[in-house]
Amino acid sequence: MIDLLQSLIDGLGRGSIYALLALGIAVIFGVMHMVNFAHGELITVSAYVAFGVVVTAGWAWWAAAPLIFLAAVGTSVAIEFVAFRWVRGSSDFTMLLTSFAVHFLVQAIFVMTMGASVRSFPRPDWADRVWSVGDLNIQIIDVVVIGATAATMAVTVYLLQRTMFGISLRAAAEDFDAARLMGVRSNKVIRQAFILAGALAGIAAIFFLMRTGQARPTTGLSPLLKGILAAIIGGLGNMQGAVYGGLLLGVSEVLLRSWLPEDLVGITDGVVFALIALFFIFRPQGLLYVRSAERV
Amino acid sequence: MRGLLSNRVGSQLAGSAVLFAVLVLGGLAYASGGAPTRDILVTQMLINAIMVIGLQIYIGNTGVLSFGHMGFAAISGYAFALLATSVERKARIVPDVPLGLDGVSLNPVVAAAAAIVITVVVGLVVGLGLARSGAKSGAVAATVITLALLFMVHEVGGAYADLTGGRNGISFSVGRGLDSRLWVFLALIGAIVLARLFKSSRIGRMAQAAREDDLAARAMGINPARGQMVALLLSVAIISVAASLRVFQLGSVAPSTFFFDYTLLTLVMLIVGGRNSIAGSVLGVALMTVVNETTRHLADVEIDGGPADILDIVLRPGLTDIVLGGSMLGFMIFRARGLIEDWEVDHWLRKRLGRPEAMPAPLQDAPAPEPAQLSAVDITVDFGGFRALERAGLEASNLEVVGLIGPNGAGKTTLLNVVTGLVEGTEGSATLTEQSAAGPEARTITGSEPFEVARAGLARTFQNLRLFPALTVRENVNIAALVASRHRPGGDRPTVEQLLVHAGLWELRDRRARELDYGNARRLELVRAAALSPVYILLDEPTSGMSNVESVAMIDEVRALASAVGAGVVVIDHDLAFITGVCDRIYCLDQGRVIAAGTPEEIHADPQVQAAYLGATAITETG
Numbered sequence: 060m061i062d063l064l065q066s067l068i069d070g071l072g073r074g075s076i077y078a079l080l081a082l083g084i085a086v087i088f089g090v091m092h093m094v095n096f097a098h099g100e101l102i103t104v105s106a107y108v109a110f111g112v113v114v115t116a117g118w119a120w121w122a123a124a125p126l127i128f129l130a131a132v133g134t135s136v137a138i139e140f141v142a143f144r145w146v147r148g149s150s151d152f153t154m155l156l157t158s159f160a161v162h163f164l165v166q167a168i169f170v171m172t173m174g175a176s177v178r179s180f181p182r183p184d185w186a187d188r189v190w191s192v193g194d195l196n197i198q199i200i201d202v203v204v205i206g207a208t209a210a211t212m213a214v215t216v217y218l219l220q221r222t223m224f225g226i227s228l229r230a231a232a233e234d235f236d237a238a239r240l241m242g243v244r245s246n247k248v249i250r251q252a253f254i255l256a257g258a259l260a261g262i263a264a265i266f267f268l269m270r271t272g273q274a275r276p277t278t279g280l281s282p283l284l285k286g287i288l289a290a291i292i293g294g295l296g297n298m299q300g301a302v303y304g305g306l307l308l309g310v311s312e313v314l315l316r317s318w319l320p321e322d323l324v325g326i327t328d329g330v331v332f333a334l335i336a337l338f339f340i341f342r343p344q345g346l347l348y349v350r351s352a353e354r355v
Numbered sequence: 356m357r358g359l360l361s362n363r364v365g366s367q368l369a370g371s372a373v374l375f376a377v378l379v380l381g382g383l384a385y386a387s388g389g390a391p392t393r394d395i396l397v398t399q400m401l402i403n404a405i406m407v408i409g410l411q412i413y414i415g416n417t418g419v420l421s422f423g424h425m426g427f428a429a430i431s432g433y434a435f436a437l438l439a440t441s442v443e444r445k446a447r448i449v450p451d452v453p454l455g456l457d458g459v460s461l462n463p464v465v466a467a468a469a470a471i472v473i474t475v476v477v478g479l480v481v482g483l484g485l486a487r488s489g490a491k492s493g494a495v496a497a498t499v500i501t502l503a504l505l506f507m508v509h510e511v512g513g514a515y516a517d518l519t520g521g522r523n524g525i526s527f528s529v530g531r532g533l534d535s536r537l538w539v540f541l542a543l544i545g546a547i548v549l550a551r552l553f554k555s556s557r558i559g560r561m562a563q564a565a566r567e568d569d570l571a572a573r574a575m576g577i578n579p580a581r582g583q584m585v586a587l588l589l590s591v592a593i594i595s596v597a598a599s600l601r602v603f604q605l606g607s608v609a610p611s612t613f614f615f616d617y618t619l620l621t622l623v624m625l626i627v628g629g630r631n632s633i634a635g636s637v638l639g640v641a642l643m644t645v646v647n648e649t650t651r652h653l654a655d656v657e658i659d660g661g662p663a664d665i666l667d668i669v670l671r672p673g674l675t676d677i678v679l680g681g682s683m684l685g686f687m688i689f690r691a692r693g694l695i696e697d698w699e700v701d702h703w704l705r706k707r708l709g710r711p712e713a714m715p716a717p718l719q720d721a722p723a724p725e726p727a728q729l730s731a732v733d734i735t736v737d738f739g740g741f742r743a744l745e746r747a748g749l750e751a752s753n754l755e756v757v758g759l760i761g762p763n764g765a766g767k768t769t770l771l772n773v774v775t776g777l778v779e780g781t782e783g784s785a786t787l788t789e790q791s792a793a794g795p796e797a798r799t800i801t802g803s804e805p806f807e808v809a810r811a812g813l814a815r816t817f818q819n820l821r822l823f824p825a826l827t828v829r830e831n832v833n834i835a836a837l838v839a840s841r842h843r844p845g846g847d848r849p850t851v852e853q854l855l856v857h858a859g860l861w862e863l864r865d866r867r868a869r870e871l872d873y874g875n876a877r878r879l880e881l882v883r884a885a886a887l888s889p890v891y892i893l894l895d896e897p898t899s900g901m902s903n904v905e906s907v908a909m910i911d912e913v914r915a916l917a918s919a920v921g922a923g924v925v926v927i928d929h930d931l932a933f934i935t936g937v938c939d940r941i942y943c944l945d946q947g948r949v950i951a952a953g954t955p956e957e958i959h960a961d962p963q964v965q966a967a968y969l970g971a972t973a974i975t976e977t978g
Contacts, residue, residue, distance in 0.1 A: 094495045145688040151493025155420050156626065157687040163619050164680030171673025284502075291499060329510030336503040339496045340484040 072201030074309020080286030089232030099283025135257025418492025423501025524609025629693025753923030
């Protein structure tokens with residue numbers, strides 16, 4: 060029982076980061092019908108910014124965090140402006156490959172300018188502290204991440220439900236053409252969607268980097284994949300589903316790690332991918348899919 | 356000779372030979388008289404070409420973006436290395452290899468053949484999974500499944516050291532057997548010919564139709580899963596050959612041999628020339644090889660005068676990847692279909708050598724068909740909490756034109772969708788009764804897949820026009836005719852060319868469907884449905900978006916086409932003049948229920964119809 064509780068807390072800590080990324084991916088899918096494989100690059104850029112200000116400039120983490128956040132938002136907007144704006148409305152194939160191209164391109168730019176090697180930076184000293192309650196060992200950072208994610212989600216829900224921005228965004232996700240006819244400006248709503256997605260990724264990046272303390276060109280790949288998987292598990296474009304998908308993915312990863320037999324622990328990620336492939340084979344539409352009438 | 360070259364298969368073989376010769380001779384010319392590294396580069400380019408053609412067969416024909424093909428290549432590469440490496444060498448690098456592989460050392464050719472078998476079996480399993488996930492062009496689930504395969508293989512390659520040698524992989528020297536370039540040449544020409552013939556084969560064209568519009572393809576009697584599976588197995592087999600050759604040439608295989616870098620390189624090569632063309636794939640390979648070499652060279656030049664040698668290591672991989680990523684992005688934004696789109700060498704050959712096509716004989720009316728009856732009874736459909744249809748139904752003989760009218764949201768299209776298998780009803784059933792030697796034979800069509808319904812003889816069009824946009828007008832109709840020739844009884848049916856003349860599309864036959872204006876596009880969709888040689892043609896708002904004059908002209912077109920192929924017609928429309936002019940009988944739907952049925956005159960006079968739909972003024976205006 061204690062083990063399960065322990066796994067649940069660890070899993071939610073991981074899953075919170077996935078959920079933040081997945082929500083951003085779902086928001087962009089909503090307005091553009093594109094799965095953004097370049098979403099992980101927001102974390103890569105943030106990682107190098109973190110390396111720059113924490114190591115090179117010697118800033119404290121509390122001062123670096125806002126900058127990391129802004130880096131993710133800025134990158135998100137920049138990518139939209141440079142790449143995605145020009146393929147809007149293209150075929151799914153084109154948009155998918157465009158986002159992959161951006162992913163590769165950003166990675167290559169970092170390989171060229173910063174080198175392929177790992178750049179480490181110190182993590183905040185409280186990140187490793189553990190808080191023991193009976194048999195439970197709770198990492199402080201998990202508590203902070205879960206709390207921050209919950210707060211972010213609350214703000215996001217408020218934005219989506221109560222503000223003009225959120226209402227236009229949800230309308231655009233429902234039916235882009237109709238939303239435009241109702242006076243939603245497409246350029247504006249898409250730009251705002253990228254700002255929101257960038258902000259969510261920025262918060263994810265802060266905690267992800269506090270945990271790993273590393274920057275390299277491929278930093279964003281693993282969180283990207285997890286975020287996309289979570290978004291699809293939740294049913295693509297379903298914002299609520301993306302959050303649940305992220306939390307579910309985090310918890311099941313931790314559980315899997317503790318349940319897997321000795322021989323297979325070395326290839327845990329391989330097993331996770333195999334399970335994910337199986338999941339999509341049997342439920343390609345995701346977990347939380349509501350049947351609706353297809354326009355034909 | 357001229358006859359052979361203007362013949363379809365003959366010209367394709369000739370075109371393939373031209374492609375092969377240009378690439379190989381170009382490569383050899385570059386290699387001759389240069390440093391030995393040039394020799395290696397050319398071999399690499401030829402192997403890359405085989406790899407990219409392998410990708411083309413799947414990605415090009417199905418439109419499914421697969422990142423897993425390098426996973427297949429890795430499986431094949433490891434299988435080849437494990438089977439071909441000498442026993443002594445294996446004892447040193449993978450001493451604990453399982454499955455009794457420690458005692459196996461095959462001839463490289465046999466090992467490559469075994470690797471193909473193993474990889475194709477894996478491909479079969481993955482393909483079944485992809486089919487289960489409903490893979491179609493641009494489908495995200497399919498891309499993620501293939502991506503998962505790539506990562507899975509990469510993980511196992513890195514972590515399961517007993518089998519794979521871990522991060523360092525397996526390096527070996529297998530001696531003679533594949534070291535002659537002859538094997539590369541053979542594999543390359545084989546891949547080119549196979550890919551070219553597959554592209555024009557029946558199943559290849561059906562896969563392309565599904566790539567262009569999955570729903571329309573299914574409504575035309577195509578099962579997309581089948582074409583995708585065949586394309587996948589074929590492409591995996593070719594990828595496997597290329598992987599063995601690459602591993603042999605490198606003398607080693609490691610997790611990084613077939614991973615993201617190589618995926619990026621081969622994908623860029625595929626899309627630059629045109630992913631729907633074999634000539635385009637070869638062009639892309641040649642072009643990107645030149646570009647890559649040039650950047651590498653440029654990086655060298657900069658370094659010579661540069662500050663430190665360390666830059667050399669940093670700059671090289673980065674610069675190449677920037678060029679690759681930049682090319683991918685640039686092409687997606689400015690020319691997503693590639694430089695030459697779906698052009699092939701044999702198109703040009705046939706244009707130069709082929710004789711001009713004669714206009715076919717005009718279409719005669721088909722003899723009156725055996726009577727058939729389509730009936731839908733008590734169809735109820737719920738979407739979530741919304742009841743779209745409530746015990747609705749219709750009866751139609753194939754000797755008449757039956758209309759379906761009603762205000763927006765009345766459930767007309769939903770009824771059509773249930774009958775054609777696109778939507779599953781909550782209750783009710785539809786049957787198609789045809790005369791056979793043993794008397795009338797009723798067949799339940801509800802619960803069948805859309806492609807089965809189409810093969811049973813129900814051809815439909817769509818409210819929002821669903822053509823195969825990148826295919827030509829003729830090819831659009833041809834696809835339906837192909838399905839008809841396989842799945843529809845009766846031999847004496849009008850040819851595709853006759854149908855095109857009949858619809859006034861003859862002059863436009865080689866245009867792409869996406870280039871047609873609206874009226875012609877509507878006409879094409881109608882002819883495509885007729886080419887299926889159906890018992891019924893079901894039309895969903897054939898005149899929407901048309902002017903009055905065009906709608907009136909459409910009346911004759913629908914009637915003429917129906918009698919030319921001997922099919923009954925069920926038609927949904929808003930246009931009262933059109934529906935009155937074309938129909939023998941009309942059903943009126945309102946809020947999911949049939950509120951009236953009868954001749955056009957009876958419908959006009961029905962008070963319920965007037966109240967629900969037409970309104971008193973509409974009656975006086977038209978009546």
